[in-house]
Amino acid sequence: MPMKKVMKNELKSSGEADPNDRAEITEDPQTSSEEEVEEIDDGVDDRDAESDGNDDEDENANAEGADDESNDEEEAKKESRLSPLPVAKPAFASDGRYRNKQRCLVLCSRGVTARYRHLLEDLRCLLPHHKKESKLAAGGGGGAEGGNSLAQAVNDVADVRGCNSVMFLECRKRRDCYLWVGITRGAGEGSAGGGIGGESVQSSMHGGPSARFLVTNIHTMDELRLTGNCMKGSRPVLTFDASFDRLPHLKLTKALFTQVFGTPRGHPKSKPFVDRIMAFYHADDKIWVRNYQILENQPTTAKEAHAAKKATGSAENTNLVEIGPRFVLDPVRIFRGSFGGQTLYQNPKFVSPNEARAADKRKKGKLFEERQGEKKRRIIRKENIVVPEDPLGDVFR
Numbered sequence: 088m089p090m091k092k093v094m095k096n097e098l099k100s101s102g103e104a105d106p107n108d109r110a111e112i113t114e115d116p117q118t119s120s121e122e123e124v125e126e127i128d129d130g131v132d133d134r135d136a137e138s139d140g141n142d143d144e145d146e147n148a149n150a151e152g153a154d155d156e157s158n159d160e161e162e163a164k165k166e167s168r169l170s171p172l173p174v175a176k177p178a179f180a181s182d183g184r185y186r187n188k189q190r191c192l193v194l195c196s197r198g199v200t201a202r203y204r205h206l207l208e209d210l211r212c213l214l215p216h217h218k219k220e221s222k223l224a225a226g227g228g229g230g231a232e233g234g235n236s237l238a239q240a241v242n243d244v245a246d247v248r249g250c251n252s253v254m255f256l257e258c259r260k261r262r263d264c265y266l267w268v269g270i271t272r273g274a275g276e277g278s279a280g281g282g283i284g285g286e287s288v289q290s291s292m293h294g295g296p297s298a299r300f301l302v303t304n305i306h307t308m309d310e311l312r313l314t315g316n317c318m319k320g321s322r323p324v325l326t327f328d329a330s331f332d333r334l335p336h337l338k339l340t341k342a343l344f345t346q347v348f349g350t351p352r353g354h355p356k357s358k359p360f361v362d363r364i365m366a367f368y369h370a371d372d373k374i375w376v377r378n379y380q381i382l383e384n385q386p387t388t389a390k391e392a393h394a395a396k397k398a399t400g401s402a403e404n405t406n407l408v409e410i411g412p413r414f415v416l417d418p419v420r421i422f423r424g425s426f427g428g429q430t431l432y433q434n435p436k437f438v439s440p441n442e443a444r445a446a447d448k449r450k451k452g453k454l455f456e457e458r459q460g461e462k463k464r465r466i467i468r469k470e471n472i473v474v475p476e477d478p479l480g481d482v483f484r
């Protein structure tokens with residue numbers, strides 16, 4: 088086969104040689120035909136090898152991608168079969184420990200008498216979730232400024248001790264006892280009102296409400312000496328009569344008493360027993376507080392059991408035994424804030440002890456004035472008596 092035809096066929100198969108090169112090759116076939124043919128063959132072989140390598144790499148990449156996708160699908164299917172359903176995570180993680188979020192600050196003011204101090208100790212025995220604080224003396228006066236500073240001091244102490252409710256026993260003139268019951272959570276952040284001495288200062292709206300009562304007819308546990316005896320720290324059953332569900336101000340009072348006297352469930356200092364009842368009754372526009380023990384009487388003999396079952400329908404009888412303390416609360420005023428603020432309720436029938444004592448003194452003063460007037464009238468009456476002259480008075484002279 089002639090060399091010229093072979094070169095043309097190879098150039099056609101490659102498809103990349105210039106026409107000038109073809110012309111040169113065809114013009115001198117004897118001098119450079121063999122060398123150029125070898126170079127062309129090497130270039131074609133290199134291009135084929137490169138193209139084959141690229142094709143192999145693409146195929147390998149495609150195969151690896153397909154394998155990865157298939158593996159991912161299989162793993163997703165396995166995870167979907169093995170993994171449980173998604174569970175909503177709680178807002179906070181619990182470690183099983185009890186955290187007391189209900190604390191009641193129980194304290195009194197300076198100048199309390201022995202009876203009021205013993206009453207305060209009895210109330211602390213009834214509240215296992217209380218926080219004890221020493222006597223509080225702030226303001227140093229009985230005016231509006233002294234009352235405002237005292238209210239601010241109570242709120243500050245409650246904020247420091249982490250208490251969200253307060254039972255404050257205020258004593259006036261070593262004879263009058265006032266009980267403050269209120270909610271003080273966040274009350275220390277603002278300016279506390281002047282409910283104790285004056286109501287003009289605006290209180291913090293974060294705390295409240297709070298109520299003020301006059302405590303009368305106090306009898307402590309030691310004074311009563313009754314036969315009842317309940318476990319210290321047991322959770323009480325709070326009972327209220329029908330008036331607390333009918334009157335608006337008593338509804339609010341019921342909510343306050345429930346939060347203050349109700350022992351939190353699961354408190355470490357409380358006992359897991361319910362063996363007493365705290366009763367609140369509304370009569371004569373006052374609140375009567377009583378504390379009873381739940382006493383279950385079991386018959387000792389079959390005869391007693393038969394008699395009890397015949398009388399009451401059950402062999403076991405449940406009785407209530409009063410254990411004290413007992414006292415009467417006369418509502419004075421209910422405030423919107425903590426120890427002050429807007430007045431939500433004011434008792435129109437309330438008479439302060441000062442006014443009652445002033446009325447008694449006026450009554451005694453009237454009696455004295457009446458006696459003095461009667462003495463003067465008796466003297467005047469004696470002076471005005473004229474004895475007629477006796478005609479026989481001079482006979483035996």
